[in-house]
Amino acid sequence: MSPSLAKRFPRFSTLALAALGYLALAACTPNNDNDWQGYVEGEYVYVASSQAGRLDRLSVQRGQQAAAGAPLFMLESGDEIAAQRQAQRQLNAAEAQLADIKSGKRPQEQEVTRAQLAQAQAAASKAALQLSRDQLQFQAGGIAKQQLDDSRAAAETAAAQVRQWQSQLAVDRLPNREAQVRAQQAQVAAAQAVLEQADWKLAQKAVTATRSGLVFDTMYREGEWVAAGNPVLRMLPPENVKIRFFVPETVLGRLKVNQAVTLSCDGCQPNVAAHISYISTESEYNPPIIYSNQSRAKLVYMIEARPAPADAPKLHPGQPLEVRLP
Template identity: 40%
Template sequence: MKTPVYLQVPRPRPVSRRIAVLGLLSALLAATGCRERTAGGYQGYLEAEFIYVGAPLAGRLTRLAVTRGQEVKAGDLLFELEQTSEAAAVAEAEKRLAQANARLDNLRKGRRPTEIAALAAQLQRAEASLRWAEADLERRRRLLRDDVISAAELDLAQAQRDADAAQVESLRAELETARLGAREDEIRAAEAEVAATAAALERARWALDNKHQIAQADARVHDTLYREGEFVTGGMPVVSLLPPANLKARFFVPEGEVATLRIGGTVQVRVDGRPEPVPATISYVATQAEYTPPVIYNQENRAKLVFMVEAVIAPADARVLRAGQPVDVKVGR
């Protein structure tokens, strides 16, 4: 697209002067106009898709581990927020889970061996008392037949024997229950308590883990948005990253030639300062046409552009490119 130049002509001029003005206008257009494509290619620029990294929870920024322009690897620490309360919550949840597990184990095991042994001893004493009561009842029955004792004394002996028999049955049932452990409903309630405390621990660990963020892929630090000591609201980005895969060439093709391009096609991207072009693959072709952008970098005004460089050169092609650089793109290998 050519940059428009507006001239005010207040009144008719002689033909010779008019020709001179037209010549001057042509010179200005030639000097400032923009070519939409270079010989055998198209002009465009490098577009970056930044990744903004923040924490879902709020807190004071205690450590900023990266600086602008730094190259980071996947897993490298980016920043940390204060985490005193989250660490305390994790410790409390771990202790609660340990208590819940101990209670569940205790219910499943039943009573302690010493308690079971005490119940067994009580049962033995009760069985011995029952045997004595049965023998005494039989003696009193013989004495009643001989009219030695009254019927009331026999009734007392019978009542004692029945009481001892009930005591034996009660202790046998209690001993069996002690050996079986707690009831099923008590065990289910204890299991639910363990599950709830485990979920609380998982939630506390998630909060603690999210108080520090790491790089998910190799990238360059584009910018840092907070300083150490500042309070960061939950969800606000602290660091912006630019992975090499998120840098792409954006160029503009005339309407009459767009039909020749296909998704997956190969293009050659040439950047100032690099002797060899960089290969690239077409990933998107617009579905609607648009007017030529008002600013297109041409060979003349490109020399006037300057870029602030804050990073060392890395081996990979994408790592040496910068967002906003003008490029020349040629289709094909």
């Protein structure tokens, strides 16, 4: 290809320019209206991790077919494991504090209140017995009324203390105020979110294939440092293999999306089936680019077709082939 052509098409990839040159050469040979030259192209998936780290394990090799869910690579994860343990313990502490708030005072604290209640009940029984004796003595004229009044007041005081400690024990069994419970529940939810974030970051260190496909290339070796977001490998799923070819303007009206075509190439099985997936709406000119009424014969449109996923592994990006209408 001449240098002037490459300068005239700065946005074209090397593969596309090579294809155009191939089409220009093919135009010099006899061809029918149902047979066109094309080439295979791949839409690669760049697999990376959102976290940085040393590449500890590369589970696949270039040229290997990887199934969906298969492990691809693993980064060192010591910091993420420690962060996960810390988040788990913080969640456990928040949940324990919430349970303590809901349960009221501890059993040991309630036991102290029960002991004080028992002491008050014993004092109340003694005061009630003394009041009963003093009433009999007063009726017999053995004591003054003042002593009877003192006994009655002591009995009432002891009974009031019993009621006080009974109420205190009931309060000890109650949970804390609702506002405190809601605040602690929020703390538990926050700790749960931190744990989920730690789990997600740890999971990002072990990357698996989301779709099956060919491991087209690997960018790092084990032991190298990988920055966050840098792709470790390139994959080519079978559904991302496509064929590009160009047809003249006179043929464009006979083609439509989902129309069947057949593919053939050197070393391929004959008549590989494919279907048209895209028809460009923008026209192009085969070089040299000279606009005139006579140059309409050189006006072409780009067409893309996709083979069945089962046939895609038979084709290789950059491979020239022929496209025919069945």
